[in-house]
Amino acid sequence: MSARQGYAGVAVAVPVTVPYVRYSTRSAHWFIARALAALLQESGLRKEEVDGMCVSGFLLFPDTAVGLMQHLGVTPRWLDHIPMGGACGVVALRRAARAVQAGDAEIVACVAGDTNHVDSFRHTIASFSQFARDAVYPYGSGGPNASFAFLTDYFMRTTGATREDFGKLCVAQRANALRFPYALFKKPLTLAEYLAARPIAEPLHLFDCVMPCAGAEAFLVMSESRARALALPFARLLGTIERHNAFPEDAIQMRGGWALDRDALYEQAGVGPGDMDLVELYDDYPVITAMQLEDLGFCPRGAVLELLRSNTFTVDGTLPLNTSGGQLSVGQAGAAGGYLGMVECLRQLTDRALGAQVPGARHGLVSGFGMINYDRGLCSGAAVLAAGAA
Amino acid sequence: MTQPIRRPKRKNPVLPMRLPVLPPGTRSRVGLGLTAAAAEGRFALQVCGACAAVQYPPREACHQCLGDELTWREQDGAGELISQTQLHTSHDTFFRQRMPWRLGMVKLDAGPTLVVHLHGDVGSAPARVKVGARLDKAGMAVLVGFPDRDVPHMADDTQLREFTCDPKYRKALVTDGKTAVGQAQVRALVDAGADLVWVGHAEPWKKLPGLAELRELPQVSLVPLDVTDGRSVKELAGEIGAKVDILVNNVEVHRAHGIASRYGTDIARAEMEVNYLGLLRLAQEFGPVMRGRGADGQSSAVAWVNLLSIFALTNFPTHGTYSASKAAALSLAQCLRAEMRPAGLRVINVFPGPIEDEWNQLLPPPKLAPAALARAVIGALRDGVEDVYPGDVAQEWLARFRESPKVLERELAGG
Numbered sequence: 001m002s003a004r005q006g007y008a009g010v011a012v013a014v015p016v017t018v019p020y021v022r023y024s025t026r027s028a029h030w031f032i033a034r035a036l037a038a039l040l041q042e043s044g045l046r047k048e049e050v051d052g053m054c055v056s057g058f059l060l061f062p063d064t065a066v067g068l069m070q071h072l073g074v075t076p077r078w079l080d081h082i083p084m085g086g087a088c089g090v091v092a093l094r095r096a097a098r099a100v101q102a103g104d105a106e107i108v109a110c111v112a113g114d115t116n117h118v119d120s121f122r123h124t125i126a127s128f129s130q131f132a133r134d135a136v137y138p139y140g141s142g143g144p145n146a147s148f149a150f151l152t153d154y155f156m157r158t159t160g161a162t163r164e165d166f167g168k169l170c171v172a173q174r175a176n177a178l179r180f181p182y183a184l185f186k187k188p189l190t191l192a193e194y195l196a197a198r199p200i201a202e203p204l205h206l207f208d209c210v211m212p213c214a215g216a217e218a219f220l221v222m223s224e225s226r227a228r229a230l231a232l233p234f235a236r237l238l239g240t241i242e243r244h245n246a247f248p249e250d251a252i253q254m255r256g257g258w259a260l261d262r263d264a265l266y267e268q269a270g271v272g273p274g275d276m277d278l279v280e281l282y283d284d285y286p287v288i289t290a291m292q293l294e295d296l297g298f299c300p301r302g303a304v305l306e307l308l309r310s311n312t313f314t315v316d317g318t319l320p321l322n323t324s325g326g327q328l329s330v331g332q333a334g335a336a337g338g339y340l341g342m343v344e345c346l347r348q349l350t351d352r353a354l355g356a357q358v359p360g361a362r363h364g365l366v367s368g369f370g371m372i373n374y375d376r377g378l379c380s381g382a383a384v385l386a387a388g389a390a
Numbered sequence: 391m392t393q394p395i396r397r398p399k400r401k402n403p404v405l406p407m408r409l410p411v412l413p414p415g416t417r418s419r420v421g422l423g424l425t426a427a428a429a430e431g432r433f434a435l436q437v438c439g440a441c442a443a444v445q446y447p448p449r450e451a452c453h454q455c456l457g458d459e460l461t462w463r464e465q466d467g468a469g470e471l472i473s474q475t476q477l478h479t480s481h482d483t484f485f486r487q488r489m490p491w492r493l494g495m496v497k498l499d500a501g502p503t504l505v506v507h508l509h510g511d512v513g514s515a516p517a518r519v520k521v522g523a524r525l526d527k528a529g530m531a532v533l534v535g536f537p538d539r540d541v542p543h544m545a546d547d548t549q550l551r552e553f554t555c556d557p558k559y560r561k562a563l564v565t566d567g568k569t570a571v572g573q574a575q576v577r578a579l580v581d582a583g584a585d586l587v588w589v590g591h592a593e594p595w596k597k598l599p600g601l602a603e604l605r606e607l608p609q610v611s612l613v614p615l616d617v618t619d620g621r622s623v624k625e626l627a628g629e630i631g632a633k634v635d636i637l638v639n640n641v642e643v644h645r646a647h648g649i650a651s652r653y654g655t656d657i658a659r660a661e662m663e664v665n666y667l668g669l670l671r672l673a674q675e676f677g678p679v680m681r682g683r684g685a686d687g688q689s690s691a692v693a694w695v696n697l698l699s700i701f702a703l704t705n706f707p708t709h710g711t712y713s714a715s716k717a718a719a720l721s722l723a724q725c726l727r728a729e730m731r732p733a734g735l736r737v738i739n740v741f742p743g744p745i746e747d748e749w750n751q752l753l754p755p756p757k758l759a760p761a762a763l764a765r766a767v768i769g770a771l772r773d774g775v776e777d778v779y780p781g782d783v784a785q786e787w788l789a790r791f792r793e794s795p796k797v798l799e800r801e802l803a804g805g
Contacts, residue, residue: 141482
């Protein structure tokens with residue numbers, strides 16, 4: 001494979017969040033509009049100066065990104081729509097960075113947002129994909145809970161992981177979330193409470209599952225020189241990967257595309273997992289966090305239990321993970337769940353954390369994981385970012 | 391181990407009856423191939439004609455070689471349970487009412503990974519399983535993971551019973567008890583554990599052979615029923631309609647002859663009057679009340695069985711008018727199936743070849759024994775299949791029909 005071009009000169013800036021709510025009567029369009037308005041407000045840019053748009057939202061239907069442009073009254077010369085669920089943040093950044101490098105756009109607004117009506121999650125999972133409609137939804141209609149229950153059951157049986165191991169991740173993330181203003185979960189969680197929660201889809205219990213909610217996340221991608229001219233604090237992009245339908249020969253998902261591509265990621269980034277000051281892993285269920293820690297090289301293969309048991313994962317401890325609380329404690333605002341870690345990582349690397357700041361954070365890793373099309377998540381991605389001044 | 395179900399208690403008339411709801415019934419068009427096979431009791435998956443890869447979920451192209459010659463081939467279902475879950479919550483009304491619900495992920499020996507409803511007697515993963523396809527209450531195929539060998543009371547598994555129409559502890563109406571076919575059906579239902587079997591007879595004043603013996607059975611109750619008489623059908627539906635869980639419509643008029651060999655329309659009219667309009671009258675009187683009881687507890691209304699004929703597929707000229715009446719009945723049965731579906735009731739169409747009775751006297755063997763036909767109906771109820779072609783002749787005709795309806799028509803025309 002030929003050497004990939006790096007991301008020199010690309011700045012990622014202006015992380016914004018439209019505050020999460022459990023339910024909203026607004027539409028996805030409203031949340032995306034608020035996010036774009038917040039980007040302009042924070043950056044001081046005029047709408048016309050944003051000449052690229054990259055949009056994700058499950059509930060835009062019947063619109064796509066195209067209709068949304070007229071809805072928002074913007075006229076970009078570069079537009080992308082990334083329907084990759086939890087991988088949309090990493091993938092949007094990759095696409096936008098290349099557009100900026102190539103000069104196809106100068107400033108790209110990457111936005112993901114969704115609403116959550118009382119009944120919308122049921123409709124989303126009922127019509128999620130053709131395979132889900134044919135071969136998953138008729139089987140108890142458990143949605144992602146049932147799918148991740150299978151992966152968790154298998155992971156526990158083959159690795160020896162216990163509920164306590166997953167509980168540790170959930171409890172640590174809750175501790176991180178308590179200091180993050182937008183987190184919907186505001187009560188401390190103890191391991192005893194985690195273990196005593198009601199079963200949802202065994203072995204998953206209540207605190208293993210993300211809570212659907214409404215909200216939006218966004219950031220801007222532009223050149224470093226432009227960011228400096230605008231006096232915007234920014235992070236640099238060191239390396240990225242994405243992969244779809246990795247390891248189709250595995251009978252059940254026990255690894256994701258990261259296992260295939262992580263060497264390429266760290267080679268491009270020029271830093272390794274040991275250099276990360278914080279890690280933002282896609283976390284709709286703790287099993288996938290554990291899987292990624294292994295796949296992304298934070299421990300040797302087969303050693304994930306030792307890793308889980310020997311770190312605190314809190315902001316003030318070792319291996320700070322999902323420093324705003326992750327989706328498990330902030331909430332999953334549809335496609336915005338794929339941006340949550342990215343936006344938090346940008347805040348940490350620009351020393352503007354809304355919650356607890358990882359002191360002197362220089363390198364951060366953000367992952368994405370999306371689309372349980374049938375029996376496994378198909379999209380995986382990751383990005384390594386560095387503080388702008390580093 | 392599955393506990394055998396018990397005879398349901400007498401219904402408390404004060405309590406509201408649970409209304410029928412269906413599990414998710416939307417499938418892609420290609421996905422309906424699974425349903426088409428399951429409707430006949432087969433578990434078939436797409437197999438690539440070019441590279442022989444077996445695949446699931448159903449696709450428009452081979453996931454291995456991108457070939458598009460995909461044919462549905464029967465599978466033995468052998469595989470290993472690699473993961474499992476017990477659902478305690480669901481987004482769907484049907485399943486919410488039936489929690490907890492056990493599911494498994496199975497690696498089929500033939501290749502693909504399947505999500506299945508998991509029978510209670512399958513042990514924890516890893517465990518050997520045998521996967522089969524069943525129709526659910528929506529009439530759509532779902533996959534079920536069974537223990538790899540039979541265990542006692544398997545059919546009584548509460549999840550499995552949602553997919554089947556097992557006669558055990560259910561009440562049935564057989565619309566005609568005067569024929570050998572009808573009497574064998576009544577005995578088979580009694581043997582299968584039916585709680586009560588009402589047996590219709592159109593001319594109660596006639597002392598027909600066998601009826602007196604049937605009457606001796608404690609589960610059997612003879613009732614007057616003349617399907618050519620709207621009032622008779624209405625009266626019986628008013629009396630027992632709200633209790634019938636399984637209706638077996640086996641009443642028929644069958645006379646040999648085609649068009650030229652029996653001049654006039656009297657016989658053809660009698661055949662239509664019973665075989666077609668009789669079904670229509672029964673459906674109009676019993677259909678609505680059975681639809682209302684589609685989720686009425688452990689022994690809800692579940693099935694409607696039509697005795698058709700393999701001659702319904704293609705006209706058999708020496709039994710020409712009979713064939714025409716059965717073709718009409720088949721078409722009406724498809725309409726009935728569509729109308730019963732919202733209540734989760736299964737319409738089972740039975741297409742026997744010539745039966746060993748007086749009206750097929752001139753036809754050469756093999757002919758289907760009434761007891762074998764009755765067994766096939768019980769099997770269809772237990773497995774919840776929709777279309778049954780019992781016997782060698784029916785199977786052969788079906789194969790020839792599927793190969794080429796035109797060739798079969800020409801062959802049957804003789805000469």
